[in-house]
Amino acid sequence: MKKTGFIGYGSMGSMLINGFLKSGVLEAEETAISNRTMTKIENLVPEWKGITITTDNRIVARESDLLFVCVRPLDVLHVLDEIKDDLTSSTHLVSIAGCVTISDIESRFPGQVTKVIPSITSEVREGIALVCHNSKVTKDRMEYLEKLLGAISRVVHVRENDFEVAADFTSCAPGMIAAIFDCFVQAGLKHSEIKSDVAQRLVISTLLGTAKLMTEKGIGFSELIRRVATKGGITEEGVKVLNNHLPSAFDEVFFKTLSKHEIVKEMIKSQRIMVL
Ligand SMILES: NC(=O)c1ccc[n+]([C@@H]2O[C@H](COP(=O)([O-])OP(=O)(O)OC[C@H]3O[C@@H](n4cnc5c(N)ncnc54)[C@H](OP(=O)(O)O)[C@@H]3O)[C@@H](O)[C@H]2O)c1
Missing domain, CATH: 3.40.50.720 (NAD(P)-binding Rossmann-like Domain)
Structure with a gap:
């Protein structure tokens, strides 16, 4: 067998x-x-x-x-x-x-x-x-x-050509999501006496709930933002800040990860012609 x-x-x-x-x-x-x-x-x-x-x-x-x-x-x-x-x-x-x-x-x-x-x-x-x-x-x-x-x-x-970006969205994303929400929690903790592990559990639970809500109800990102960030409300203030800063941060994330892919690919290409 x-x-x-x-x-x-x-x-x-x-x-x-x-x-x-x-x-x-x-x-x-x-x-x-x-x-x-x-x-x-x-x-x-x-x-x-x-x-x-x-x-x-x-x-x-x-x-x-x-x-x-x-x-x-x-x-x-x-x-x-x-x-x-x-x-x-x-x-x-x-x-x-x-x-x-x-x-x-x-x-x-x-x-x-x-x-x-x-x-x-x-x-x-x-x-x-x-x-x-x-x-x-x-x-x-x-x-x-x-x-x-x-x-x-x-x-x-x-398609093989789409692997790098798709891999950022799937296999790299758990690490990036953890990094993003670690910053979120650490910033919040500067203004509260909530214990770090409690804050982490609150956010993880909310992440799970958000993913479930979006999946089960077929809600996209913009629709969810509209539903939570009501005009003149608190969430809207936070979303405005994120919309100001995150696009350039994520442009840099993709620039760096895709450049790293290219560097490693070049190293592997040179291994191809070497007798190992
Ligand atoms: N980690 C992720 O989230 C992730 C996601 C998608 C794809 N990948 C891919 O998965 C692959 C493995 O990643 P990983 O995170 O699992 O790495 P890892 O934890 O470092 O595991 C690599 C394993 O390979 C073993 N190994 C190395 N050289 C070997 C050899 N010549 N013969 C037999 N075994 C050997 C190592 O043995 P030792 O016990 O001696 O160290 C180790 O157990 C990578 O190519 C990565 O691109 C990883």
Whole structure:
């Protein structure tokens, strides 16, 4: 029996693996994991009987027909160089690395390749998985992969050219949302004796409620602002300040994140022509 394999058990690899196993969409006996550091994966064995764990990426590559590469972007081509002789035409390779293009992967493995950008929020089954397949991925392989991803997230197809901005909106956004609302809370606390953890809980609850309200009632951002920031009211004052300052801040956010994408992509491009 061919397995579903994972190389890299860090923040994202562990989220995917545990999400698939816990949701029951993947069985332990059909799962193989390799990670550079063994101690990180050892405790999976007592919990998931029959799971394969190793530090040898080539074993996982050989045993898997679906193989997730979950290492950092600059490590992806190194790993592909190590395992490329173990991949076959029936291997379906999935890269979850931002900045690594499908053509970067194809420079080492000219077979079935899918780029997926998951989001940490899939840990609570509320994430988006951005997906783009190359032309070689068969219908069966697409369906199987999307069944796995669909068990923990909502699968959204995007053109590869749109990945960077889409990834800012989904996989980077939890970090940015946390940064934005941390500033919101810290500023409020300067004018009150509310404890920091209480303030954080108030805001998180409101974020959840806002997302739920907008989703369940199909309300867009402008409509919600109109409903809350009534003319001459308190919220309107705050929204005016945000409208003055945030557009330029977010222009800079996208300028910086997209520039960083380009820098890393260039570094990966230079790895493509190097013998690693
Ligand atoms: N974090 C996110 O929210 C997020 C979202 C979307 C996409 N991604 C993408 O997901 C990928 C992984 O990110 P991450 O946040 O999970 O990184 P991470 O926490 O640093 O995990 C990377 C893992 O890869 C392992 N590793 C490194 N080199 C290896 C090798 N040669 N062979 C086997 N294992 C190796 C590391 O092992 P050790 O235990 O030895 O360190 C570590 O467990 C990145 O490409 C990133 O772009 C991340």
